Amino acid sequence: MRGWLLAAPALLVIGLGFLLPVGVLFRISLNRTDEGGAMQADLTTETYARLLADDFIAGLAWDTVILAGGCAAAATLLALPLALVVRAAPPVWRGPLALAAIAPLMVSGTGRIVGWLAILGDFGIVNGALAMLGLPEQRLINNWTGVRIGLTESLMPYAVLVLLAGLGRLDPLFDEAAATLGAGRTRTFLRVTLPLAAPALLAAFALTLVLGISAFITPRLMGGGRVFVIATEIYDLALEMVDWPAAAALAMLLLVALAALLLLRSLLPGGQR
């Protein structure tokens, strides 16, 4: 009993700031919006039906999954060599290298995007280099390309974290054994290292996928208002169109999708933790 009493202040915060609002979220998703755009208190699944039948929302969902899937895969694949190199580095370097890989998390998401805008923008270094080579200018920001690059980069530190933790179990002895059996570097990598790293890779992919699906800042800022994903739609519905039931319902659908993803993950071999 004393335990619950001691935890009361924390429970109050979590109750008021999380449990109650999520309940409210669910409740409002059951309201409906009338033709005038105003919210009407009700207990209906009309809003869900409306969203699920909407082609625009369907397209949005598809775009979001493709974007997140592609960026998560890219982030994981790029994080793998990074993690392997950190592992192979002399112990003195390992800490600082790992820290350097994870440090971008400390720079706020928006800050990193500012950097990308400067690199990929019309006056950025990429276009500058292209101009020097006499090649045409590329639009790399305020479109899907910019979002893809920015999102991939923002997911990489998370992938590195998971991979570093998971690869720790990879015994260099396996590499040695492969070498004594006459396997070349590529062969060792493809037939020994990769399969053993598979669980960690899967975990990294899963995490970055979940983060990517609910990403908001990068699509919004790198997309220049032209890239629409689920997260930006929820934001617009809530604050611009002020269609609360739709925003709430869409958010609930997002939660369901994420929950399904996590369930799927736990059912796969090696998914239980």
Added chain:
Amino acid sequence: MSAYLSLAGLTRRFGSAPPAVDRLSLDLDRGELLALLGPSGCGKTTTLRLLAGLERADAGRILVGGRNVTDLPPEVRNMGVVFQSYALFPHMTAAENVAFGLESRGIRRREREARVAEVLEMVGLSALAQRKPRQMSGGQQQRVALARALAIRPDLLLLDEPLSALDAQLRDGVREEIRALQRRLGTTTVFVTHDQAEALALADLVAVIDRGRLEQIAPPEELFERPATPFVARFVGRSTAFAGVVEAPGRVRIGGTLLAAAETPRPGPAEVFIRPHRVQLGAEGDLPVEVTLRTYEGAMALLTLATPFGTLLAELPAAAGHRPGDRLRMTLPADALRVFAA
């Protein structure tokens, strides 16, 4: 005279396993030093924790100075506890550690400082008062722990394996210091140990515990000379055990040999323990024996003897010079045997 410390039917169970402490009852007079002796896992530490209030008894009563403390939380029992690991507060100096109990009692600064100085003086650590535990040796830490427990002038002092963490050379000295301190202060003390030499040397009363049950409680000499149960006979001293038969009062047969025993149970199968230090060896005696092994222990020698009824351990002064291969004659006085019904 009613006892100062009284345990009645003390029981503590963990889950569905057999009780760790099983209906333990004993009495201790004021100012006495009791040793709880037994093998690992016998429940002696649990008993100590029950006394301190760190565990809750499932049944039974604990009376200290007539006061029923059974259901009281540790902070009001006024018992000084010295833990096996000392449990000194690492972020406080020796003086602050010792003062902690006094602070908890709301004793004013001036008196507190005086008491701390007094008790540190008693354990010989006045010079180390401002050191942190990390800067002290194991022996010094133990003294701080002792000082901390004594500073509160406890009704009962509880020590959990006080000498086990110390180096062998230190043990004897510290043992004597603890005894001297305890005598001087007259604090009723209970200490837990698995080392019988320690128990026999330090205690006024020794309680042998096996699997949560009290086997025997007696002064050291009585315990050693007249163990009351087979377990005590086996655990204390180095008796050799034999299966035998009691044929008549005072007469027990082991194998083909008939021996005299001071006390015997009813006729029938028996367990016979022969005490090594009571074995007499010489040119003359009742039974022919041969020395097969000699373990030199300094003042004494432990001899393994081949006898008509089996192998026997004997403990004699090393100066007697018996060697492996010697053929001698052995006499077993009646009080060399302890016989229990099997």
Added chain:
Amino acid sequence: MSRAGARRPGPVLWLAAGFAFVLLLSPACVVAIVSFSSGQFLAFPPPGFSLRWYAALFANQEIMQALATSAILASIVAAIALLAGIPAAYAIARLDFPGRALLSGLLMGPLLLPTLVIGLALLLTLQPLRLVATWPGLALAHCTIAVPFAVRIMITAISAVPPELEAAARTLGASPFRAAVRVTLPLATPGIIASAALAFLISFDETVISLFLVGPRLSTLPVELFRYTDNRSDPLVAALSMLLIAIALAVILLVERVAGLTRTLSRD
């Protein structure tokens, strides 16, 4: 087995890792450099170097106001995170009571959901209560995210203190409260400092939830950064990003010094 015997990553792998590192670190480096640009646009490389954008930053009233708000808010959140988190963590780490696992799960709940959803949920809840764009509303929102982290860190810190020390304190006459406060908590000080610092940084850098809950009267620094980046493209945002990084670094360094100091003190 020595590392020398293991198959060292081939040149391909090194190249890939190098590329990955460049990808990771270039935005931050570029932001730093562009913040000192003398030009009008987010151009890299910058035409020249100057402090004009930092000057503009500190002259911007809205942003400075948001800075003050964020700093004060983060301090409040850190304080609440400690006051709520420490007792809860103590209960979970030390006490045995029915429903302990449930409590632990509940307290970690906010970490499971995307901040987007939490932000929306809070907007929907606080708007009817007229608590949007208010200090209590924002503080509650930030605390909801910060408290789980604080609890997690404190559970580890408290569990690291041997329970026997509290037992010793109890036998010396200390009540359970006194034993916890005089013995366990001082020994968990590095954890307390880490929790406070993390809570501060989480609040200070929090963008998404705040976007739902700010208003004309009350805004935070990350939100201003977001809005500015959304609307304009001059190096002011670079200077502002650097300001955020600088403050985060300052907090981390401060914690290192204080925590390091504490560690040396306890070592003596």
